[in-house]
Amino acid sequence: MRHPSSIGRRQLLKAGGAVGLAAATAQLLTAPAQATATADGPCTRITDLGPGIEQFALMSALQVGDTVYIGSRNLEPTRVIAFHLPTRKVVSQTVLGVGHSIQALAADSTGRYLYAGILTKGDEGKPNIFRWDLTTPDKPAVGVGRTEDRDIRDLAVAPDGTVYAVGGIPGKAPALWMYDPGTGAVTNLGIPDPKATLARAVAATDSTVFFGAGSVLAGGDGASKASLYAYDRAARTFTNVTPPEMEKDPSLRDLAVFGDRLAVSTSGSTEPAKLAVMDLADLSSYTVTPTTGKVVKNLAAHGDLIHFATDAGLHSYSTASKVVAPVAFDGDLGEIWGLDHAGGKLTVVSGYGFVAEIDTTAGTSVVTDLGQAGAPVTPQTTMGIAADHRFVYVGGNNGIARHDLRNGEVVNLRAPGEAKDAQVLDGVLYTGQYSSQGMWTYDPTRDEQPHQLAAFPSEQNRPLDVCHDPVNELLLVGAQSDTEGGGSLWTYSTKTGKKAAYINPVDATQLVRAVASREGVAFLGGDNPTTQGPRGTIVAFDPVAGRELWRIDLPATLTTGTAALAVHGKHLYGLTRKGGFFVVDVTIRRVIHTADHRALCPGFAAMVTSRGIVYGVSDTTLFRFDPKTFAVSTVVPEINGGWYSGPHVNADSRGLLYTMRGRHLVRIEDRPVI
Secondary structure, three states: OEOOOOHHHOEEEEOOOOOOHHHHHOOOOOOOOOOOOEOOEOEEEEEEEEEOOEEOOEEEEEEEOOEEEEEEEOOOOOEEEEEEOOOOEEEEEEEOOOOOEEEEEEEOOOOOEEEEEEEOOOOOOOOOEEEEEOOOOOOOOEEEEOOOOOEEEEEEEOOOOOEEEEEEEOOEOOOOEEEOOOOOOEEEOOOOOOOOOEEEEEEEOOOEEEEEEEOOOOOOOOOOOOEEEEEEOOOOEEEEOOOHHHOOOOEEEEEEEEOOEEEEEEEOOOOOOEEEEEEOOEEEEEEEEEOOOOEOEEEEEEOOEEEEEEOOEEEEEEOOOOOEEEOOOOOOOOOEEEEEEEOOEEEEEEOOOEEEEEEOOOOEEEEEEOOOOOOOOEEOOEOOEEEOOOEEEEEEEEEEEEEEOOOOOEEEEEEEEEEEEEEEEOOEEEEEEEOOOEEEEEOOOOOOOOEEEEOOOOOOOEEEEEEEEOOOOEEEEEEEOOOOOOEEEEEEEOOOOOEEEEEOOOOOOOEEEEEEEEOOEEEEEEEOOOOOOOOOEEEEEEOOOOEEEEEEEOOOOOOOOEEEEEEEOOEEEEEEOOOEEEEEEOOOOEEEEEEEOOOOOOOOOEEEEEOOEEEEEOOOOEEEEOOOOOOEEEEEOOOOOOEOOOOOOEEOOOOOEEEEEOOEEEEEEEEOOO
């Protein structure tokens, strides 16, 4: 999908001036505002390069009759669109207006009501369960209830119309929730697994509700693995019915009732994901089949076949032969968020923003781009940023926007998952791809689309920081293991293609949040997301030999984990996750400066060195540090970047900075008087 942007879309804004985000997203200035240096201050010029990435991003889909209902992801406002299969057009939509994404959709047995559950960054006390009457699609969905578990990950509607919801909130074990459409009451039915950190699956019959949980986003530290509980609706009791073969997997990923059977799937970690088929009349009677994927989800049945999606595409499982087989498709389906079977066809909704209709008998398929079919294409919250003198790349969900700095053209590239961070070296893009996608690369002179460069242990699923070590010609990636706890350092040689993964180089609980390099030494910033154990340890690491050189723990005043690192000369600069600032003299291996910058940096942050100055960006502010005194000064106040998973800032070879202002990409030329 191409979204050309003319030069008229760019505008030059003076840092700290009166032009804010509202003006940046409304009518743009026809002539650039000039910013000139003065004797008593720096010159800072900001060029607006337009939306960072525009697409209809999605996170859920469900077919009801001849229409597929699709929930948006990281767009504002949240909405559900209706894609009509016979005409292959978006025929209606409803705006929910709260949260950032919709992962859960479920319909009642009559097909009249569609329920949607939202994900949100913070609980504002508003409804997180919505109902849309599909007989009157011109009327908006209404909020009908709120669970105290902030995020709803899955919904199920029992045959009698009772709605069940599961999800989670950080730091709290998830409960099973019930919405009674007759009374409007939302009831907490209890917490079946007190060690679980998230519930991602629910299914319901007349007599039983099945609750699937695990710790896919907060593993380690004693958190439970995959768990499956049966809730007796009459007795109001829970029974653990987890197949033992699934107990090593981090999470129950999906559940579905097909006639007299319950289909159960997991997310994998150190082992591949699995699919189980259980007899509803006797849950001790079941089969468990391992797959080759990292996740099994989106279960759909047809005859004796259970179709499902993995990270590697579509597969089917025959309950008769007990054989798993791939489903043929000529192309890349990417991350699949919807799968249904009706009228002899599979309907697949891809995170790439299209609907594929696959006739498995004829071996044919039709693909419809949702943007071209009428879905709203709008700016998305973003992930990593990387730049050189020609292109700037902005990561989103299942896509990377390539901004051409010569003509303003923007092209959306396809890349599964999320490019959490990236670097451009000699014109080639290198990314760390979440989840469990390893490193990807894209050469604009040769490649039509990005492709995987190197795989790493699948449990090391969340790359967080990509750094270049020019001395050893290595790419260094700090990563987190969501399922097992701890993290790793990845290395990849751009010269030889050799790769390595060093597991838990800080310790068994600290992930590697940040990486910086100096004279061939990698500096690793530890962060501990659990409530117990050390946090904020800095490790000097030999990335060639794979061994620790030395380490220091931050002063007691800096009690939170590392958020970002950068190097200038002999000094290692660092920010913590609550605005603590420190400088380490690496030649004497000692912290020589600390400060509290919570006013500028209240949470996560990123840092980069450009033109001999270290810059930092938070969710609110772009700032710089004096290379002699380490004093901080604001470069762009209230930048308020539209980030999904923490801010980023990158610099090209000319020293120009790139980050987000709202949901727009901006280039910043900063020439301070030092």
